[in-house]
Amino acid sequence: MNNFIQAASLHLLFKLQMKTSLNYFVAVIAMVFTFASCSSDDNNTTNPTNELDGLVKIQQFDNDSHTIELYSKNGLLQQGYNDINIRIKDKQSAAYVKNATITWKPLMHMTMMTHACPYSALTKTNAAGTLYNGFIVFTMPQNTTEYWDLEINYIIDGVNYTAISQIDVPASAKRTLNTFTGTDGTKYVVAYIEPTAPKVAVNDLKVGVWKMENMMNFPMVNGYTVKIDPRMPSMGNHTSPNNVNAVQANPGELYTGKLSLTMTGYWKINLQLANTSGEILKGETVTDAVEASSIFFEIEF
Numbered sequence: 001m002n003n004f005i006q007a008a009s010l011h012l013l014f015k016l017q018m019k020t021s022l023n024y025f026v027a028v029i030a031m032v033f034t035f036a037s038c039s040s041d042d043n044n045t046t047n048p049t050n051e052l053d054g055l056v057k058i059q060q061f062d063n064d065s066h067t068i069e070l071y072s073k074n075g076l077l078q079q080g081y082n083d084i085n086i087r088i089k090d091k092q093s094a095a096y097v098k099n100a101t102i103t104w105k106p107l108m109h110m111t112m113m114t115h116a117c118p119y120s121a122l123t124k125t126n127a128a129g130t131l132y133n134g135f136i137v138f139t140m141p142q143n144t145t146e147y148w149d150l151e152i153n154y155i156i157d158g159v160n161y162t163a164i165s166q167i168d169v170p171a172s173a174k175r176t177l178n179t180f181t182g183t184d185g186t187k188y189v190v191a192y193i194e195p196t197a198p199k200v201a202v203n204d205l206k207v208g209v210w211k212m213e214n215m216m217n218f219p220m221v222n223g224y225t226v227k228i229d230p231r232m233p234s235m236g237n238h239t240s241p242n243n244v245n246a247v248q249a250n251p252g253e254l255y256t257g258k259l260s261l262t263m264t265g266y267w268k269i270n271l272q273l274a275n276t277s278g279e280i281l282k283g284e285t286v287t288d289a290v291e292a293s294s295i296f297f298e299i300e301f
């Protein structure tokens with residue numbers, strides 16, 4: 001429907017943004033109304049925004065019926081945390097599928113065994129759109145003989161489909177991932193997520209904590225604390241003020257904190273993982289005698 005109304009309300013929004021916040025509020029209501037009208041119209045085939053803005057295709061692969069497309073911000077996968085978008089194209093109609101239920105399964109094929117890694121469920125980015133979003137934390141990089149593949153299982157109108165492909169997962173240049181056994185005997189994965197573009201500022205920090213239940217299951221760990229101590233080893237190992245350790249706002253969510261970076265350059269973010277009782281399961285306090293923790297992230301900007 002109604003490109004005219006949509007265009008008109010966009011124009012309205014643009015003009016009113018210059019004016020008062022009350023006018024702005026009215027314009028937003030008009031926009032919401034317009035989008036709501038569009039999404040209830042079955043003949044609407046255009047998306048309200050360009051879904052692929054800021055995304056680059058990683059690769060695509062096929063089965064008999066569909067093409068699976070993988071996207072990320074930089075068009076690459078690598079060891080560590082990866083935010084990934086998927087869409088499914090019907091080969092016959094060339095249309096992108098909007099009503100699929102999708103699950104995925106990353107698997108590393110090593111010489112002596114196979115294993116998975118932490119990964120999320122896939123959810124639709126926008127109800128009216130075609131993109132499905134999730135994350136995978138690749139715990140190891142590929143090498144010449146060992147590789148990852150990604151299996152996509154999905155249901156469309158009650159029919160099951162599957163597609164699988166090898167994927168490229170090179171090592172990351174900086175350390176963004178720690179896998180270790182804690183003093184409680186549990187194997188943990190602690191991954192760096194954000195900031196992806198650090199600034200000289202107090203940055204929003206996001207990290208993830210998972211445990212290895214077995215080779216295939218890596219559930220998220222709830223209620224722990226990731227203590228951070230960012231240091232510049234090249235400058236007397238100085239630290240920075242106003243850091244905030246990473247914790248969860250709610251169980252099942254990623255961990256957030258504040259990462260203070262007072263200048264550009266190479267930073268080592270020393271870590272300690274504390275359980276729900278505050279016991280340190282891994283990592284050391286940095287002192288004059290202890291230059292770094294055994295678990296850490298690295299950034300350079």
Ligand SMILES: [Cu+2]
Pocket residue numbers: 108110115140
């Ligand atoms: Cu492996």
